[in-house]
Amino acid sequence: MKNAFEDIYEVVRLIPYGKVSTYGEIAAYLGNKRAARMVGWAMCASHGDSSIPAHRVVNRNGLLSGKAFFGGNLMQELLEQEGIVVENNKIQNFKAHLWIPSKELL
DNA sequence: CTGTTGACTAGGC
């Protein structure tokens, strides 16, 4: 527990291979349910850290909202590389891949 | 200190 950003990075790093999480769930795990935007913002600041699988973090619909930040379809390819089916910028069978820190880390 | 912006979310039409 260093600062809010580090916490976010920590949780994102904990997302297992082939799994994804949402801004809202991460924010909820950190205690700020309303701070989903902050999570996304932290991701934006995490560009320099390659150890942070930001591609596993999507919005509540499983939509690759940050795809543009990865450049082209990189985010989608990374997810597909992990066995996640992505179509039209959206994760298919999203619920099956969803990883909720507040539940998994319980 | 005030206003704008953002990788969000929920509710309304």
Place this chain on the structure above:
DNA sequence: TGCCTAGCCAACA
């Protein structure tokens, strides 16, 4: 089903 609005919190000019 799809677009719009309001609420939310934090960083930045």
